Amino acid sequence: MKTAKHPFRFPFKTNYGRFSEDGRSYIITRPDTPRPWVNVISTGPYGAVISQTGSGYSWLHHASLNRLTRWDQDMIRDEAGRYLYIRDEQSGRFWSASWQPTKTSYEFYECVHGVGYSIITMQKDGIRSEWMIFVPEGEPLEVWRVRIRNVSKKTRKLSLWSYMEWNLGEAPDWHREFHKLFIETSFHDADKVILAKKRLSPLKNEKGEHWNKTWEYTAWHAVNLPVTAACGDKQAFLGNYGSKSSPAALQKGAYVGPTTHRWDDGIASLQVPVTLKPGEERTSLWTLGAATSEKVALNLAKKYQNFSHVEKAWHQTEILWDKLLGSPVVETPDAAFNVMTNVWLKYQAMSARFFGRTAYYQTGGAYGFRDQLQDSQVFLPVRPDLTLRQIRLHCAHQFASGRVFHWWHPLSEEGAPSRYSDDLLWLPFVVLNYLKETVNYSALLEKVPYHPGPENIRLTEPIYRHCVRAIDNVLNRFSERGLPLIGTGDWNDGLSATGRDEKGESVWMGHFLYGVLMDWSRLMESLMSQGVISKSEDHRRKRYLQRAARLKKTINRLAWDGRWYSRATCDDGTVLGSRQCRDGKIFLNAQTWALMNGIVDSPQRKRSILSSLQKHLYGPHGSLLLYPAYRTPDSRIGYLTRYAPGTRENGGIYMHAAVWAIQMECAISRPQWAWELYRRLCPVYRGMDPERYVCEPYVTPGNVDGPDSPTPGRGGWTWYTGSAAWLFRISTEWMMGIRPDWDGLRIRPCIPKEWNGFRTVRRFRGAEYRIRVLRDKTLRGDRQEILFDGKKIVGDLLPSTPGKQHDVVVLIPES
Ligand code: GLC
Numbered sequence: 001m002k003t004a005k006h007p008f009r010f011p012f013k014t015n016y017g018r019f020s021e022d023g024r025s026y027i028i029t030r031p032d033t034p035r036p037w038v039n040v041i042s043t044g045p046y047g048a049v050i051s052q053t054g055s056g057y058s059w060l061h062h063a064s065l066n067r068l069t070r071w072d073q074d075m076i077r078d079e080a081g082r083y084l085y086i087r088d089e090q091s092g093r094f095w096s097a098s099w100q101p102t103k104t105s106y107e108f109y110e111c112v113h114g115v116g117y118s119i120i121t122m123q124k125d126g127i128r129s130e131w132m133i134f135v136p137e138g139e140p141l142e143v144w145r146v147r148i149r150n151v152s153k154k155t156r157k158l159s160l161w162s163y164m165e166w167n168l169g170e171a172p173d174w175h176r177e178f179h180k181l182f183i184e185t186s187f188h189d190a191d192k193v194i195l196a197k198k199r200l201s202p203l204k205n206e207k208g209e210h211w212n213k214t215w216e217y218t219a220w221h222a223v224n225l226p227v228t229a230a231c232g233d234k235q236a237f238l239g240n241y242g243s244k245s246s247p248a249a250l251q252k253g254a255y256v257g258p259t260t261h262r263w264d265d266g267i268a269s270l271q272v273p274v275t276l277k278p279g280e281e282r283t284s285l286w287t288l289g290a291a292t293s294e295k296v297a298l299n300l301a302k303k304y305q306n307f308s309h310v311e312k313a314w315h316q317t318e319i320l321w322d323k324l325l326g327s328p329v330v331e332t333p334d335a336a337f338n339v340m341t342n343v344w345l346k347y348q349a350m351s352a353r354f355f356g357r358t359a360y361y362q363t364g365g366a367y368g369f370r371d372q373l374q375d376s377q378v379f380l381p382v383r384p385d386l387t388l389r390q391i392r393l394h395c396a397h398q399f400a401s402g403r404v405f406h407w408w409h410p411l412s413e414e415g416a417p418s419r420y421s422d423d424l425l426w427l428p429f430v431v432l433n434y435l436k437e438t439v440n441y442s443a444l445l446e447k448v449p450y451h452p453g454p455e456n457i458r459l460t461e462p463i464y465r466h467c468v469r470a471i472d473n474v475l476n477r478f479s480e481r482g483l484p485l486i487g488t489g490d491w492n493d494g495l496s497a498t499g500r501d502e503k504g505e506s507v508w509m510g511h512f513l514y515g516v517l518m519d520w521s522r523l524m525e526s527l528m529s530q531g532v533i534s535k536s537e538d539h540r541r542k543r544y545l546q547r548a549a550r551l552k553k554t555i556n557r558l559a560w561d562g563r564w565y566s567r568a569t570c571d572d573g574t575v576l577g578s579r580q581c582r583d584g585k586i587f588l589n590a591q592t593w594a595l596m597n598g599i600v601d602s603p604q605r606k607r608s609i610l611s612s613l614q615k616h617l618y619g620p621h622g623s624l625l626l627y628p629a630y631r632t633p634d635s636r637i638g639y640l641t642r643y644a645p646g647t648r649e650n651g652g653i654y655m656h657a658a659v660w661a662i663q664m665e666c667a668i669s670r671p672q673w674a675w676e677l678y679r680r681l682c683p684v685y686r687g688m689d690p691e692r693y694v695c696e697p698y699v700t701p702g703n704v705d706g707p708d709s710p711t712p713g714r715g716g717w718t719w720y721t722g723s724a725a726w727l728f729r730i731s732t733e734w735m736m737g738i739r740p741d742w743d744g745l746r747i748r749p750c751i752p753k754e755w756n757g758f759r760t761v762r763r764f765r766g767a768e769y770r771i772r773v774l775r776d777k778t779l780r781g782d783r784q785e786i787l788f789d790g791k792k793i794v795g796d797l798l799p800s801t802p803g804k805q806h807d808v809v810v811l812i813p814e815s
Helices: 176-182 233-240 247-252 295-305 307-324 335-356 370-381 384-395 423-438 441-445 463-475 507-529 535-556 588-596 605-619 655-666 671-681 723-733
Strands: 018-019 024-030 038-042 047-053 056-060 067-069 081-087 094-095 108-114 117-124 127-134 141-150 154-171 181-187 193-198 216-222 229-233 266-276 283-290 330-331 407-408 415-417 447-449 460-462 701-703 715-718 738-742 744-746 757-764 766-778 783-788 791-793 805-813
Touching: 018 757, 038 108, 038 117, 038 335, 047 141, 047 335, 056 283, 067 283, 081 127, 081 141, 081 783, 127 247, 141 154, 141 266, 141 463, 154 181, 154 193, 154 216, 154 283, 176 181, 181 266, 193 229, 193 266, 193 295, 193 791, 216 266, 216 295, 229 233, 233 266, 266 283, 283 295, 283 307, 330 335, 335 370, 335 723, 370 384, 370 407, 370 415, 370 423, 370 723, 384 423, 384 463, 423 441, 423 463, 423 507, 423 738, 441 463, 441 507, 460 463, 463 507, 463 535, 507 535, 507 588, 588 605, 655 671, 655 701, 655 723, 671 723, 723 738, 738 757, 744 805
Parallel strands: 766 805
Antiparallel strands: 018 024, 024 108, 038 047, 047 056, 056 067, 067 154, 081 094, 081 154, 108 117, 117 127, 127 141, 141 283, 154 266, 181 193, 193 216, 216 283, 229 266, 330 757, 407 415, 447 460, 701 715, 738 744, 757 766, 783 791, 783 805
16 A cells, blocks of 8 residues: 655644644634634633634533533634623724634734643734633633733723623523523622622432522632723623624723623623733733632632732643643654644543533533543553543443443433443443553452432442443343344444334444453453452353354354445344445444454455455545445434435544544554554644644544535544544554553554654553664564563563563564
């Protein structure tokens, strides 16, 4: 195969921006990017989303059930958010400190999205403003540090005006005229604070009462400078039939009408006078947040009116992120791979997927049983305790029957019992990976209560049992022909109608289950030999192995279509993903997982799958999930067929699955293909053609349009995608090949010929490995040699000695 040459170099500059020197921030140099390019800032429980135009929203605990500020999901207008205006009191001219909502011309514009913060810098009429927003670690609030500098030659009398609409609860609030009647705002002049409370909570309390309960928080907005006036009423700010681009208050220089119309459309706006001599600069501190009582709210407002507290909080947040992104650090010849692996994939998975659980194209807040379990794997090399915490949380949302919630809401604890076949199996899958990293077998003995669930059964068992129940549950849901039933879908949610009558089957589930059974049996052996579980479990282990062997045979007998594996069957027996189908002839996961998990023994079948993948699914922008797209909705299959052809799961590049193709290529030792697939989907490279790709070049998208769409190559649904954590793992564990295994850290690099090697530092089971991979002319084929602390070792497993630093040199053949 040929690897495309590309002329792109760090900092990957386009008409819209570039990476910063250290790769830890992305600098957007003009506000009219093809779509909103955002930052999702959260370390939990609070979070804020901000786009390069200054738009976005904020929440506490849950981005949909407890959103603090109103927002309108509109990728084209991107004109809803919390804003800051600047008014020249002498001329009466005004503009916003970000491009939205006034969209004025400017002398300079820059939006820096960094790890844990964003800064929008703008210069207009000789006034330079720098608006920084960040979320202090562990606090229920966001801080705005606003610097205003007079770069003109005369003294300027200015005023700053903030503006946001209160949402205080569920979003979107469909019943706005109803909900506004419960919101009460008040201004506390001495403290320079606006408070907002809500007399009605949209959330239930423990007794299940819904409609007679106070919203538990007090929201506030505060500033550290003296305030001319404050406003809690939307009409007094915008004017009747007014607009955010030209609010009546800014036109007039004063709020228009009563400012504390207590039960009207609740907003928060503070007006702050600032006079600056030429060259002078003033910094102000603003906060927005929600606390558990008025007292706590006022205290927090006060705390962050103080510069030293703000500095300290920022410093702590920086340290937290440094630690979270600290391991592993990689240095390869490819700068895009480096920035994605060292910074952005981890940051995206942690900040947006794990802590915030929300973004711009998809707003959320809930936990998906399979989703956040998979995401939690991003912490394995650096904070495996967070993976374990997530494992416990998911165990607590499993029922004694072994079934689980497909998703559930923190705060309200409402959830949907899953009828998807795969959800529960991710529990043992992630536990296996946690144990390979840590060998902390005692975690398996930790007791966690099940969720009483629809059956209302109270039971507490060790995590080991939770996993075994999950596996047994899947083993009990088989078709007569011997394949796992698909339920209302498997990993692919969109196959939502395939198994409604409990008849449809999933071939991919077969591949997945086979891998889990094999790995779990291996774990059981160690657990028995170490006395962690009783020897009587051996009958289970044997049963798992028998079932695995039978399953593999059945898949190979029933699901081989002649050229590749079919994907699933519907209730009525219709086969999906076969040559006979008009649409959806071939599906990606049914091939990649078969190869990754050792389902394919015949070399001829392997060759046939690989050539079919190349022919039908490996496209110029990544691997398609299926091909060709479904042209017409099919009620036997599900909503997947109802998506516009070529988009998302219907024949688009669905990033989560597309990155598994890279893992598969590494698993079968095809480094050039792995690299080619990586490069085709890498957001940094895709982003070099911003007009086509449209998305942020620094985070993975959920999907990229496929050939059946009118806009192939267009990305969407960025940030909130499981692909980030996976691509991070696949990059380090499979491409770089540094993989935790039961007996130690395994090294098997699978790097392209363009790379002469790489360096990295990896912490593992208490030891630190300084690894260098180098090419060696004398080596041939797939031979590699390892020098461990200067001594040659046999095999590819590194010994581990806790507390030690090791020097590892891996020699691999020149290609
Ligand atoms: C969505 C779901 C995820 C699912 C994927 C594929 O991202 O949140 O759980 O695996 O789609 O259908």
